Amino acid sequence: MIDLRSDTVTKPTVVMRQAALEADVGDDVYEEDPTVKKLEEKAAEMLGKEAGLFVTSGTQGNQVAILTHCRPGEEVLLEANAHLFLYEGASMSALAGVQPRTIQGNRGVMDPEDVRAAIRPDNIHFPKTSLICVENTHNKAGGVVVPLKNMQEIYEVAREAGIPVHLDGARLFNASAATGISLKRYADQTDTVQVCLSKGLGAPVGSIIAGSYPFIQKARKWRKRLGGGLRQVGMIAAPAYIALTEMVGRLEEDHRHAKQLAAGLQQIEGLQVERPETNIVLVHVDGLAESAESFLQHLKADGILGGSFGPATVRFVTNYGVRSEEIDEVIDRVASRYAF
Numbered sequence: 001m002i003d004l005r006s007d008t009v010t011k012p013t014v015v016m017r018q019a020a021l022e023a024d025v026g027d028d029v030y031e032e033d034p035t036v037k038k039l040e041e042k043a044a045e046m047l048g049k050e051a052g053l054f055v056t057s058g059t060q061g062n063q064v065a066i067l068t069h070c071r072p073g074e075e076v077l078l079e080a081n082a083h084l085f086l087y088e089g090a091s092m093s094a095l096a097g098v099q100p101r102t103i104q105g106n107r108g109v110m111d112p113e114d115v116r117a118a119i120r121p122d123n124i125h126f127p128k129t130s131l132i133c134v135e136n137t138h139n140k141a142g143g144v145v146v147p148l149k150n151m152q153e154i155y156e157v158a159r160e161a162g163i164p165v166h167l168d169g170a171r172l173f174n175a176s177a178a179t180g181i182s183l184k185r186y187a188d189q190t191d192t193v194q195v196c197l198s199k200g201l202g203a204p205v206g207s208i209i210a211g212s213y214p215f216i217q218k219a220r221k222w223r224k225r226l227g228g229g230l231r232q233v234g235m236i237a238a239p240a241y242i243a244l245t246e247m248v249g250r251l252e253e254d255h256r257h258a259k260q261l262a263a264g265l266q267q268i269e270g271l272q273v274e275r276p277e278t279n280i281v282l283v284h285v286d287g288l289a290e291s292a293e294s295f296l297q298h299l300k301a302d303g304i305l306g307g308s309f310g311p312a313t314v315r316f317v318t319n320y321g322v323r324s325e326e327i328d329e330v331i332d333r334v335a336s337r338y339a340f
Contacts, residue, residue, distance in 0.1 A: 108138025
């Protein structure tokens with residue numbers, strides 16, 4: 001089975017498994033695990049922030065950030081198709097008691113003036129705008145890279161209003177690989193950032209949130225409240241450190257495979273393929289007079305796994321487990337079934 005459902009399906013490397021076996025560990029709730037400390041310090045350095053905090057998932061990282069930034073009854077601004085809004089179980093409302101206010105972007109990119117206009121004035125009728133969230137790359141838009149200039153402009157709007165900015169950078173490494181812009185330059189346009197290590201980088205578990213020392217100390221308590229205080233966490237921090245230090249360069253391979261897949265599928269009549277910027281390929285199957293679900297069922301029967309991204313849209317995500325020749329095999333199998 002060729003699995004293109006997500007880059008979360010990657011398996012840890014042999015080196016990662018060995019690192020877990022040999023990890024120097026301690027109780028991280030007491031802040032005594034040397035391996036997770038090394039991971040957090042390295043990640044903070046790469047992101048240009050004062051401190052980092054290891055969390056179990058991107059969703060946990062985002063929610064810890066919101067809980068740390070916000071108080072119940074306040075409002076968070078974010079793009080209408082943001083992962084935080086669509087795919088995190090309404091957790092900002094359920095856990096932090098804050099209200100999301102969405103802004104319609106263009107392929108995931110918000111207009112800074114729309115952000116400015118959405119900031120609430122001081123009025124007894126309105127919630128306080130307490131956080132602005134940006135997502136880069138933007139999952140629902142198909143792995144689109146939010147331009148650095150756009151992030152700079154939004155950050156300037158936020159600073160003028162005295163509002164912090166949080167970056168959901170689950171695939172920020174992909175943005176950096178695609179543009180050559182450093183992680184630090186992206187993170188400079190935010191107060192806090194979350195990055196996933198368990199997607200294209202291949203770690204079995206974990207994400208990092210990074211920000212100022214005071215922020216991370218408050219975030220540590222929120223992580224504990226959510227049940228995220230871990231003990232001998234070095235066992236999973238060691239593979240995450242390998243991901244952070246040895247797997248970043250391989251993301252360009254995923255991007256090449258995404259372009260290879262898009263180019264091949266575009267040749268099949270009835271498929272409309274969006275040009276990928278990173279490792280996500282969106283395919284619209286309207287022209288086949290078929291739904292995304294039925295298309296995926298047919299592909300599954302042919303040994304290919306993808307994901308539904310709407311009634312007539314399918315998402316494929318290239319990842320560490322899929323080789324170039326398997327991408328060609330996917331194209332051939334789809335063509336064999338649907339070529340007229």
